Amino acid sequence: MATSAGKTVPESAPKRKLTYRKTKARWHPSMQAIPVPGIRRMVNMAAEMDDVIHLSIGQPDLPTPKHVTDAMVDSIQAGQTGYTMDAGLPELLVALRDYYGNRYGRKLSTENILVTSGATEAMYLALSATAAPGRQFLVVDPSFLLYAPLIRMNGGEVKFIPTRPENGHQLDPDDIIKNISMRTFAVVLNSPNNPTGAVYPKSTIERIVEECAFRGIQVFSDEVYDHLVLDDEEYSSVLSCGTDLDHLMCISSFSKTYSMAGLRVGWIISSQGAIKKLRRYHMFTTSVANTPAQFAGVAALEGDQQSVRDMIDIYRERRDLIVDLVNQTPYLTGYKPNGGFFIFPDLPDHVDASDLCLRMLKETGVCTVPGDAFGEHCTNSIRFSFSTTSERIEQAFERIIPWMKKQNL
Numbered sequence: 157m158a159t160s161a162g163k164t165v166p167e168s169a170p171k172r173k174l175t176y177r178k179t180k181a182r183w184h185p186s187m188q189a190i191p192v193p194g195i196r197r198m199v200n201m202a203a204e205m206d207d208v209i210h211l212s213i214g215q216p217d218l219p220t221p222k223h224v225t226d227a228m229v230d231s232i233q234a235g236q237t238g239y240t241m242d243a244g245l246p247e248l249l250v251a252l253r254d255y256y257g258n259r260y261g262r263k264l265s266t267e268n269i270l271v272t273s274g275a276t277e278a279m280y281l282a283l284s285a286t287a288a289p290g291r292q293f294l295v296v297d298p299s300f301l302l303y304a305p306l307i308r309m310n311g312g313e314v315k316f317i318p319t320r321p322e323n324g325h326q327l328d329p330d331d332i333i334k335n336i337s338m339r340t341f342a343v344v345l346n347s348p349n350n351p352t353g354a355v356y357p358k359s360t361i362e363r364i365v366e367e368c369a370f371r372g373i374q375v376f377s378d379e380v381y382d383h384l385v386l387d388d389e390e391y392s393s394v395l396s397c398g399t400d401l402d403h404l405m406c407i408s409s410f411s412k413t414y415s416m417a418g419l420r421v422g423w424i425i426s427s428q429g430a431i432k433k434l435r436r437y438h439m440f441t442t443s444v445a446n447t448p449a450q451f452a453g454v455a456a457l458e459g460d461q462q463s464v465r466d467m468i469d470i471y472r473e474r475r476d477l478i479v480d481l482v483n484q485t486p487y488l489t490g491y492k493p494n495g496g497f498f499i500f501p502d503l504p505d506h507v508d509a510s511d512l513c514l515r516m517l518k519e520t521g522v523c524t525v526p527g528d529a530f531g532e533h534c535t536n537s538i539r540f541s542f543s544t545t546s547e548r549i550e551q552a553f554e555r556i557i558p559w560m561k562k563q564n565l
């Protein structure tokens with residue numbers, strides 16, 4: 157013991173040497189189901205380059221209608237900046253109920269609807285609340301990159317059902333039905349499809365939905381491009397089929413139809429029982445969607461729909477242009493997508509599109525997305541987005557066509 161000012165104090169303990177152990181962050185193993193997306197690699201590289209033409213864009217380039225942005229600004233100025241009810245702004249629930257009721261002649265109640273932060277949250281809730289070990293999900297290949305990782309993160313099994321460019325990536329309902337087994341829990345549909353632009357006819361949707369209802373299998377239907385149908389056909393939602401909502405979850409958002417991707421409002425429509433369960437989950441994830449953006453959504457649904465008709469005309473013209481340009485490009489096999497704003501042509505089977513897209517970006521300055529971002533059977537495909545002006549699309553192909561002529565694939 158040492159003494160200090162007459163007091164006995166303990167001898168100071170030898171100083172502990174602080175060392176820092178380098179450990180890996182202890183992420184949940186399920187995080188391994190999230191792939192490193194090819195899109196990011198391309199976009200990061202493009203960000204370092206000058207004079208890039210992006211045919212990689214996954215959101216509308218058209219402006220949000222003014223009455224929609226006005227409604228959002230007005231709601232903020234009126235002090236509507238608090239939380240809404242967890243299921244969604246009551247006015248929006250009513251507007252969605254009426255809109256879907258009129259469109260598909262289906263009687264819905266506001267209790268069949270949950271408003272979310274975009275279709276992304278809706279899909280997150282629906283898939284992660286149901287995927288589990290021993291449950292198999294049939295997923296169309298190629299399809300939007302969210303579904304398979306969300307299913308796998310929660311222990312679910314993904315079985316890909318390939319579609320082919322020879323028939324415009326149409327889904328043969330028999331390909332789904334013959335793959336249903338004892339383990340199958342659900343089918344994930346997306347029409348119009350990202351990345352192929354395929355719109356499934358009513359006969360396809362009806363056959364799958366009816367078979368799934370008969371066998372007690374859940375159908376998740378991502379309908380975010382439901383207004384981007386570019387030819388003269390009526391859009392078929394799972395809600396236009398006669399089956400009860402117990403087997404269905406219809407997911408959509410304002411992102412594409414009204415160019416509101418950054419405002420983040422989407423929804424799920426399902427049975428009242430399913431919505432009740434998902435509401436609780438929603439409260440523990442994002443709690444509520446953005447309030448002013450929900451007011452903007454009400455204005456979008458209830459206001460003039462001319463912007464939607466104009467949007468379809470614009471995308472149709474661009475689609476026709478890009479179909480023609482793809483047909484003129486050596487090594488690419490195209491088709492005519494009848495919805496969305498993407499085309500997904502094939503390269504010869506042995507070609508790795510990921511490698512080719514990187515070289516194309518470096519050497520021509522055109523940014524696209526390689527097929528492996530969207531599934532396992534499409535590593536020789538490229539996604540071109542036509543969510544940019546016709547001038548930019550033409551300029552891009554003025555670079556791509558001569559460059560492809562020089563390739564020896």
Ligand SMILES: Cc1ncc(COP(=O)(O)O)c(C=O)c1O
Nearest residue numbers: 214274275276300350409411422
């Ligand atoms: C097929 C598909 N589903 C969902 C989303 C996400 O939409 P949201 O902006 O509503 O989250 C996208 C966005 O690109 C998409 O292409």
